[in-house]
Amino acid sequence: MIDFSEYSPKKPEVYAYKCPECGTLDYPAPMICKNCSARRDPSGEIFSAWEKVLLGGRCKLLGWTRVYALPEGYDEKYLVFGIVEFKNGLRASGRLLMDNPRTGMELETKIGIVREKVGEDVYGFMFDLPKK
Amino acid sequence: MRKVAIVGIGHTIFGNLSKFDLVDIMSFASANALDDADIRKDRKIIEQVFVANMGGGILNHQTGIASSLVSRIDLEPAMAELVENGPASGASAIKVGFAAIASGMVDVVMITGGELMRTVTGWQGTDFVATLLHPEAEYNYELTLPAFGGMFARMYMERYGLKEEELAMVAVKDHENGAKNPYAHVQIPCTMEGIYGSENAHIVNNLIADPLRLYGMCPVSDGAASLILCAVDSPKMKYFKKKEPIMISGIGSATDTHCVHHRKDPLELKAVRLGAEKAYAMAGLTPKDISFAELHDPFIILELAISEEVGFWGRGKSKEAIAKGVTRIDGKLPINTSGGLKAKGHPVGATGVSQVFELTKQLRGEAEKGRQVKSPKHGLAVNFGGFGNNVVTIICSKE
Numbered sequence: 141m142i143d144f145s146e147y148s149p150k151k152p153e154v155y156a157y158k159c160p161e162c163g164t165l166d167y168p169a170p171m172i173c174k175n176c177s178a179r180r181d182p183s184g185e186i187f188s189a190w191e192k193v194l195l196g197g198r199c200k201l202l203g204w205t206r207v208y209a210l211p212e213g214y215d216e217k218y219l220v221f222g223i224v225e226f227k228n229g230l231r232a233s234g235r236l237l238m239d240n241p242r243t244g245m246e247l248e249t250k251i252g253i254v255r256e257k258v259g260e261d262v263y264g265f266m267f268d269l270p271k272k
Numbered sequence: 273m274r275k276v277a278i279v280g281i282g283h284t285i286f287g288n289l290s291k292f293d294l295v296d297i298m299s300f301a302s303a304n305a306l307d308d309a310d311i312r313k314d315r316k317i318i319e320q321v322f323v324a325n326m327g328g329g330i331l332n333h334q335t336g337i338a339s340s341l342v343s344r345i346d347l348e349p350a351m352a353e354l355v356e357n358g359p360a361s362g363a364s365a366i367k368v369g370f371a372a373i374a375s376g377m378v379d380v381v382m383i384t385g386g387e388l389m390r391t392v393t394g395w396q397g398t399d400f401v402a403t404l405l406h407p408e409a410e411y412n413y414e415l416t417l418p419a420f421g422g423m424f425a426r427m428y429m430e431r432y433g434l435k436e437e438e439l440a441m442v443a444v445k446d447h448e449n450g451a452k453n454p455y456a457h458v459q460i461p462c463t464m465e466g467i468y469g470s471e472n473a474h475i476v477n478n479l480i481a482d483p484l485r486l487y488g489m490c491p492v493s494d495g496a497a498s499l500i501l502c503a504v505d506s507p508k509m510k511y512f513k514k515k516e517p518i519m520i521s522g523i524g525s526a527t528d529t530h531c532v533h534h535r536k537d538p539l540e541l542k543a544v545r546l547g548a549e550k551a552y553a554m555a556g557l558t559p560k561d562i563s564f565a566e567l568h569d570p571f572i573i574l575e576l577a578i579s580e581e582v583g584f585w586g587r588g589k590s591k592e593a594i595a596k597g598v599t600r601i602d603g604k605l606p607i608n609t610s611g612g613l614k615a616k617g618h619p620v621g622a623t624g625v626s627q628v629f630e631l632t633k634q635l636r637g638e639a640e641k642g643r644q645v646k647s648p649k650h651g652l653a654v655n656f657g658g659f660g661n662n663v664v665t666i667i668c669s670k671e
Contacts, residue, residue, distance in 0.1 A: 168409040168531065203538060205422030206482035211395055211414055218482075221419050223533050231533035233410055243430055254413045262412050 152251040152263035155192040156230055167195055167230050195232070196249035198270060199224040202231070204241045213256075224249075224267055234265030246270055273374045277509070277517035278668065280309025280500030281629045286457040286617035289494035290390040294332045298323065298386035299344040301496035301622075305382065306345070309500045310514040317508050318500065319378040320351040324365035324385030325621035326358055330400050332388050341384060350382075358404045359570070360525075360657030361385060362497070362624025363664035367523050369501055379506035385626070386496030387619035397492045401620065404658050406531045418489060420532055420659040421571030422481025427539055428573055429483060432588030436483060440468035441594050442572050443487040443614060449601055450611020452643040455626075457493045457617030481571075488572040493617030497625040499632070518632045521650070522557065522667035524550025532659050543663040544581040544654060551652070551665040552583075559583035562667070563648035564606040564634060566627040568656035570613050578654050579607060582665065606645050609634060624655035624664065631668040 156167040161178035169190070171180055181187035204222035220236040224247060235254055236247075247267040254264035282304025284297050306312045323338040334340075338352035357364035362385035369381040389397045398416050405411040428434060444464055450456040467477040467487045477485040501520070502509055509517075526546035529535055535542070552558060559582060567582075569575035576590035584605060585593055593599055599607040610616045610630040613623060631651035633639050650669045657663060 168406060203423040203427040205419055205426060205484075206479070207416065207419045207422065208479050208481070209395070209398065209416075209418060211399065212393075219414065221413065221415055221423065223423060223538065233415055233531075233533050234413060243426070264413050 154195050154251060154263070154265055156195045158191040158193050160188050160190060165193060165228060165230055167232060195226065195230065196251070197227060199226045199247050199249060199267065201241055201243055201245050201247055201267070203243060204236060222267060232265055234267055237266050237268040274376060275504035276370050276373045276501050276520045277504050278499055278520065278628070278632050279502045279512035279515065279517050280305040280311065281632050282306070282308055282498040283455045283626060283629050284496045285455050286493045286495035286619060286622075286626070288390045290388065292388070294325070294328055294334055294386060294388040295337060295340045295344050297388065297494065298337070298341050298384050298496040298498075301386065301498040302341065302345050302382060302384045305498035305500050308515065309512055311500070311511050314511055315345070315347060316350075317511060318347055318350050318380050318382050320369070320372055320381045321347060322365040322369045322381060322383050323352065323354050324361035324383070324625060325354060325387060326356055326361050327387060327389065327400050327620065330403070331392055347382070357662050358657040359401070359568070359618070359620040360624055360655040360662055360664050361621045362626065363628070363653065363655030363666055364525070364624070364657070366499065366520070366624060366628055366666060367525060367664055370520055370523055373501055373503045379503045379508050381501050382498060383501065383625055384496060384498040385622040385624060387621040388494045389492050389619060390494050394492060409531050409533070417570065417659060418481040418484070421489070421573065422484050424538065424577070425484050425488070425571065425573040426482070428577060431539065432591070434576070434591050437468055438591050438594050439488055439572055440464060440477075442575055443467060445600055446569070446572070446608050446612045446614040449609050449643050450615025452640050453611050453616060454640065456611045456615050457491050457495070458611070458615045462487060484571055484573065490570040490613040490618040493619045495617060495619040495622050495626070497622045497629045499625060499628060516636050517671065518635045519669045519671055520666065521669040522551035522553070522555030523664070524548065524554065525662070525664040526550070528661045530658070530661055539577070541577055541581045541660045541663070543660055544578050544656065544665070547663045547665040548582040548654070551667050555650070555667045555669065557650060557667060562605065562650050562652045564609055564645045564651050566610060566612070566630050566651070566653040567607055568613060568623070568654050569608060570618050572614055574656065575607060575612060578656065582652065582654060601643050601645070609639065609643055609645060624653070627653035627655060628666055628668060631666075635668060635670050
């Protein structure tokens, strides 16, 4: 029986990683906990695996830019990028979905395709105005 | 620790050199350094070559560049290695060369940095530099160095009240210097009217990464630069009588988080501050002792932020220095006398070496008419790797 499961659509999510020793969250995944120095093992075979914690929800915009020099293949005039801070204090960079952001504004996290590679769509953070 | 002197300097013009081979342009700059040091015939006294390059493997499909360079200028059996630290590869190679001499391992080294970036399209060049970002959390999003430059500029302008007009004044100042530098990529001056406030300014000076415009960004350049260093206590100093030796009086470097979002205050360039503190301590100098500086400005906002982090003035105070003309060639503390990355260009692997080439030229009193600093004693260069995650500061002094 051929296993086709790896070809089935995966639910696009972005995770933070939780240190099993002290509970510190980090994104992206570190190899050593910055708080208690515990090790992470991507295979989970030598050291204990770190719990994946879904990262998202409401966040605050810290800084942003509109980039007009775009990769080949984009039809848009510009892409908007920003750095945000989530409620749990973690921060991330990502794409903004509005044309006129304002530093300090509250945003809602979505996950979407942020880069198309041959044979693979890359999912990542997209930040939008919160639903009223 | 042994004292180390710069005894030879070489440079190619920066610009579009894509009809040449990477090692050709690096060896041309190296041969210029041999001639400047007057040791072309005695070149085998060089024991070690450190080559700075970031993208030979990606852009030019070329590896083993250090070995190739040594062979092209007939320097065998000198030892040869490549040093890669992104856009700060040049200053890192100088640091490693300095350490090799200071430790007593060797007496004479050559440092050559070079990059051939215009063999690919503009976007491919930008994408190549972006490979130094975090692959999952930054690069995957199509984030680029100009994008981080734009975000940094907006945060700085919002916090410190810097205006677009003041940024344009820095660009005009850098182009004024670059226009007098025969090695600069862009040797054309620009006017305030041309890039700010006039009817067509927004067309000439279009947005690239809002709020940064074309004249807030460096060009994509090819080019190479080279230095020869010698231990001051070495008998081999007898070969270097033609030019005044310039001392490397301080070197320091530091790293910061790979992801920009990990920094508590994204406007704090910690690696710049820590690297500069180490360089000042080694040289026994303070920011007040510095006569002029070459500061890494691929995005014009960084000239201002770096000048603050190295202690020339407080955070957010650059606009006062701009208004008073302090950083102009005839000001109290000229910055980017070469035109900076903004006008001189930024072949990434060459930049750090080119900055120290400029310090040496100024300290020898050899800069071209109209851009020679008056009686300089100490020059400082900051070579900024990543988006500030690996930064090297070098101080050069007259003996």
